[in-house]
Amino acid sequence: MTVTAAKGFRAAGVAGGLKEDGREDIAVVVNDGPEYSAAAVTTSNRVYAAPVAWTRSAVSDGSLRAVVLNSGGANACTGEAGYADAVATAHLVARSLDVAAADVAVCSTGLIGQRLDMRAIRRGVGMALEALTDEGGKAAARAILTTDTVPKTAALTGDFTIGGMAKGAGMLAPQLATMLVVITTDASVSRETAQLALDAAVEMSFNRIDSDGCMSTNDTVILLANGASGYRPEPEEFTAALTRVAQDLAAQLIGDAEGASHDIAIEVTGASSQDAGLAVARAVARSNLLKAAIFGNDPNWGRVLASMGTVPQASAPFDPDAVDVIINGVTVCRNGGIGDPRENVNMDDRLVTIGIDLKAGAESVRVLTNDLTYDYVTENSAYSS
């Protein structure tokens, strides 16, 4: 159910001492071949962490042998010294595995603006390299957590296996979250197919969750493919399977978003294009007012319309006087005006589904978010990340 579900991968998660409470904080994932195709999608934030800079360069040739990840420090906004720390971490792993440092990706998560404790990194990486096994995926998934309450893992098995782990709670945003994801597969996949498939899968999964509109400096999704199954899927088949695993992990991320009490699915139909539907869905997903109302079990459709109205006509053509809003099956707004009584809406379930029919085309889009709660404020005022 994780990065060691597929054949030919080893992993480990250990406590190197970066986290003060003694939990696991260093993970290593190793691809034992025979192939080493790799792809990555990283944050679109202009302020990106040192390990992101390193990983972009390492994966640029479409090949990786290993990934080393740490929680307990983002190594972001740490200047040239921080970049040297990321490089040194890659070298530690490379030397032990007898591979090139340029084949080792590095991921970090935690507080921005502090140097990593390199003594703890060296100790932890050394321990992790000793502990590598083909059953180490669970420990690795624990080692990348910060404010997450549970590890997130997923896998899919058929002619080949895809397995993955994810970290993320809060800072979930449309262009990736404070989110580290490693997905491994024993399918035989070319470097080009790996990147195309990962781009497509990320677009339909991690880019469709939006917790609080904030985008991290460290977001990274990495795919490693080694062909150990001996099976070479068609690109479409592989992309579809990869997308399912990514969507599974994305749903777990939103389900564990900081302090949420309701998941909210925003389902836009009748959009003139995918982009138009996404623009509307994201505007609604980012309304603090709506998200606070949902926390209060108030199916406040006026706030849905008010958010939709902030999207420029050029981005999403629709007639405000034609729109329907359907909350948990009740059409509370019909043709932009008063629909069925909001009292009819049952808000008992954790999932709240907000349907929006734009009546402007045939495209549909689904974006996941969650409500705004006391716990969100607590976690993000008390935790420096």
Added chain:
Amino acid sequence: MTVTAAKGFRAAGVAGGLKEDGREDIAVVVNDGPEYSAAAVTTSNRVYAAPVAWTRSAVSDGSLRAVVLNSGGANACTGEAGYADAVATAHLVARSLDVAAADVAVCSTGLIGQRLDMRAIRRGVGMALEALTDEGGKAAARAILTTDTVPKTAALTGDFTIGGMAKGAGMLAPQLATMLVVITTDASVSRETAQLALDAAVEMSFNRIDSDGCMSTNDTVILLANGASGYRPEPEEFTAALTRVAQDLAAQLIGDAEGASHDIAIEVTGASSQDAGLAVARAVARSNLLKAAIFGNDPNWGRVLASMGTVPQASAPFDPDAVDVIINGVTVCRNGGIGDPRENVNMDDRLVTIGIDLKAGAESVRVLTNDLTYDYVTENSAYSS
């Protein structure tokens, strides 16, 4: 200190029964001339309330005789019937004052998606018209409040007087807030100057506050000018005075934003243009993560940089590795990296000043926002607006 500070204006605020708790909910402001110049700025939301549609039309000739305002109902998303209610309200006032209905602006605030109680409107408007006096400005300022904790009024007197009242708490956004503002002056101002001056004043005041990124369906700022002072200021003089009054009211709005415990001033310097500085300031002002950290008295500069990084290079050219962040006078981030210790930052005062030096030009911009607190969640989950 309010809409009756200037000569030749009468006002009233009464309880018509729209608010269940018996507080004032209907206000009328009347311009007794001799001139009737008027200007308005209304919401940029594509979903706008019936009274906004009416008011845009009423003010389009640059002239108004009166404004009628109600809290206890937004009359938004109420279709043609709701529009007829707004028109009927204007007619009620017009008939009593013996002016054209097209010279009466209408403003509403409250819950979206419900018809107004027109019996209460008729009763309240009738009472208000009876109660009009040149000392009614304070009662009028009370009658437009919703979740506000205090009325907001301001005035400036010299060769002429400008006075105003504002309503707004929460939903404060860069393109106007759930905000009703009426400003009156006894200066003699042409219709053209009135609109130009109001546009300029709004841009430097209400468009520079950003509480939660949500934009209302009902936002309206109205200026009435009657020349009763006999003084005709130069356009520049008038614009400067109007801007000061608008900034005074804007600061009061942000100070009373729902549940805030810290005001936050984001002061961007070294921007390549005003637009670039605004793009950066607003991205920072909208970071829930930063605003929750400030609530926790955590000068979390990493979240400042992470928000800045979401602004596209084309919108705001700057080098992330050159940026300084100064929180309450302490340069916590220097050249994009670690600066002075965050422990040095004193977070005791209500006002937190976040300076951002982009080192990319000579323009400066100041945007006001506030922190994200438990009370914000409480008010917006419990109050249907």
